[in-house]
Amino acid sequence: xxxxxxxxxxxxxxxxxxxxxxxxxxxxxxxxxxxxxxxxxxxxxxxxxxxxxxxxxxxxxxxxxxxxxxxxxxxxxxxxxxxxxxxxxxxxxxxxxxxxxxxxxxxxxxxxxxxxxxxxxxxxxxxxxxxxxxxxxxxxxxxxxxxxxxxxxxxxxxxxxxxxxxxxxxxxxxxxxxxxxxxxxxxxxxxxxxxxxxxxxxxxxxxxxxxxxxxxxxxxxxxxxxxxxxxxxxxxxxxxxxxxxxxxxxxxxxxxxxxxxxxxxxxxxxxxxxxxxxxxxxxxxxxxxxxxxxxxxxxxxxxxxxxxxxxxxxxxxxxxxxxxxxxxxxxxxxxxxxxxxxxx
Numbered sequence: 001x002x003x004x005x006x007x008x009x010x011x012x013x014x015x016x017x018x019x020x021x022x023x024x025x026x027x028x029x030x031x032x033x034x035x036x037x038x039x040x041x042x043x044x045x046x047x048x049x050x051x052x053x054x055x056x057x058x059x060x061x062x063x064x065x066x067x068x069x070x071x072x073x074x075x076x077x078x079x080x081x082x083x084x085x086x087x088x089x090x091x092x093x094x095x096x097x098x099x100x101x102x103x104x105x106x107x108x109x110x111x112x113x114x115x116x117x118x119x120x121x122x123x124x125x126x127x128x129x130x131x132x133x134x135x136x137x138x139x140x141x142x143x144x145x146x147x148x149x150x151x152x153x154x155x156x157x158x159x160x161x162x163x164x165x166x167x168x169x170x171x172x173x174x175x176x177x178x179x180x181x182x183x184x185x186x187x188x189x190x191x192x193x194x195x196x197x198x199x200x201x202x203x204x205x206x207x208x209x210x211x212x213x214x215x216x217x218x219x220x221x222x223x224x225x226x227x228x229x230x231x232x233x234x235x236x237x238x239x240x241x242x243x244x245x246x247x248x249x250x251x252x253x254x255x256x257x258x259x260x261x262x263x264x265x266x267x268x269x270x271x272x273x274x275x276x277x278x279x280x281x282x283x284x285x286x287x288x289x290x291x292x293x294x295x296x297x298x299x300x301x302x303x304x305x306x307x308x309x310x311x312x313x314x315x316x317x318x319x320x321x322x323x324x325x326x327x328x329x330x331x332x333x334x335x336x337x338x339x340x341x342x343x344x
Contacts (some may be wrong), residue, residue, distance in 0.1 A: 002260055003246040011164065011174055011209075016335045017174050023044065023247035025161040025258050027108050027176050031209050038170035038211055046213075049071040050344070051104045053113045053124055056131055056163045056333060057183050057338070058224055059196055061085060064148060064187050066135050068113045068122050071077060071344055073304070075099035077115050077122060079137055079146060081189055082294065082313065084334070089296055090141045091188045108207040129152055131181070132202060139199065144190040151182035152203040158256035158278060163249045165242040173210035178321075179202070179234025180224045202232065205212050216241060216342045221279065221290070223316055223335025227328065231255045235288075235316065235335060237264045237279060250281065252320045252328070262284055270339060273310045277337055277338045279318075288318035288330065290337050292344040310337040 003022030011029045013019050016037025020029065039045045052069035061084055069076040078093030094117075096102065105111025105126075113124035123134040135148040161177040183199030202224040218240040227233050234253030250261035264286060267278035277290040292314035300307040316333040 002132050002248075002262060004260075005164075010035070012172075016167060016170065018164060021164055021243075021246045023164075023249070023260065027160065027162050029162075029164060029174065031107050031174060033106075033209060033278050036211060046278050048175060049209075050202075050210055050212060051209050052076075052207070053104060054208075055124065055131075055152075055203060056126040056206075056222075057152075057187070057196070057201060057203040059183070059187075059194060059201040062187065062194055062318060066122055066124075066133060066148070068124065069105060070099040070102045070104055071305075072210075073098060074302075075102040075115065077102075078119060079135060079140065081120075081187070082295070082296070083314075087294060089294065091149065092140055093150050095300075095302065103340070108205075119284070124321055131203075133185075133203075141190070145190040146190075148186065150183055150185040150187070150196060150203065152205075153198060154178075154181060155256050158267070159253070159258040161236045161251045161253070161258060165247065167212055167242040169212040171213060173208065173211070173212065175249065176205070176207040177222070177236045177249065178205040178207075179236060180232040180256060200226075202226075204234070212241070212344070213261055214343060216340075218340050218344065219338065220340070221266070221335065221337040223333050225333045225335070228331070233328065233333065235320075235333075237261075237266070237335060237337075239266060241262065250284070250286075252322065252323055254328065259320070260297055266337070268337075268339075273312050273339070277312070277314075279316075285321040286318075288320070290297065290314050290316050290335075291335075293302070296336075305344055307340070307342045309340040309344065 004026040007195040008028040012035040025247040038263040075096035080091030082089040103114040116150040131152040133150040140146040147258040181199040181203040183203040220238040223235040250264040292312040294313040296311040
């Protein structure tokens with residue numbers, strides 16, 4: 001079921017159909033969204049195309065995340081942070097009609113993502129050897145404020161999890177997930193400034209472009225951390241959206257190399273999210289128990305636009321088997337797992 005793509009091409013053919021379907025270790029497709037062809041009245045297409053850059057950073061103490069998204073009919077900008085020691089979680093976001101002021105690049109390999117208004121400034125830039133995140137939100141948390149200047153190193157030859165899949169007859173999803181990027185810089189939240197050490201702090205990127213069904217549902221699980229021997233270990237698991245017959249996004253990322261998994265089952269109790277979750281795959285290469293310690297519930301209701309996500313933060317324990325047969329013991333790896341329902 002896993003079709004690996006190795007030859008560069010445009011994402012879309014001239015008629016708007018996908019040129020290739022499968023997964024890749026590198027982002028080898030050019031995201032030519034201008035060739036999309038799913039509405040008879042083409043000027044309306046721009047209101048259904050969705051684009052986002054979601055960055056996250058794990059430090060020993062804190063989770064920090066910032067997103068620039070354009071949903072076609074609205075821009076969505078949000079930042080949130082959680083203290084693992086105290087459980088303090090705060091999130092703020094704004095919705096901008098028709099995405100006014102939102103800038104997102106064509107591809108994930110270059111360019112500048114940007115939004116700014118009188119209170120908030122988000123800048124994400126891609127450099128040859130790193131990605132830079134700049135965040136400034138003076139009114140965040142009733143004036144407590146949050147700022148961040150973060151470099152995410154991109155090691156030479158690193159691999160990422162890339163998938164392109166159809167959704168229905170004419171819709172599609174092109175996604176890149178990068179785990180375990182060494183993070184340096186700082187996050188300043190109110191009076192607290194945390195310096196990020198790349199020996200202990202790792203960042204990740206969820207980069208998505210595509211056209212989804214109006215009513216959508218998915219599960220996603222992710223983690224970036226370190227093994228006892230110092231190697232980096234990442235998890236990217238997902239299901240619930242699109243046609244996954246040729247490829248899914250399930251992978252273990254060991255020292256920046258993708259170890260591809262086939263089907264992975266999310267075994268959890270919807271509605272009772274604090275119970276342990278179980279993750280097993282179809283080949284016996286993954287057996288993890290995820291024990292949540294925090295439920296981040298984010299809900300949006302703007303009439304025809306609704307979203308409800310339970311993003312559970314917790315610890316992964318168990319094992320994964322690498323491509324060469326190595327059994328990797330995973331102990332107390334902090335990450336998240338989520339259930340997301342959207343009408344968008």
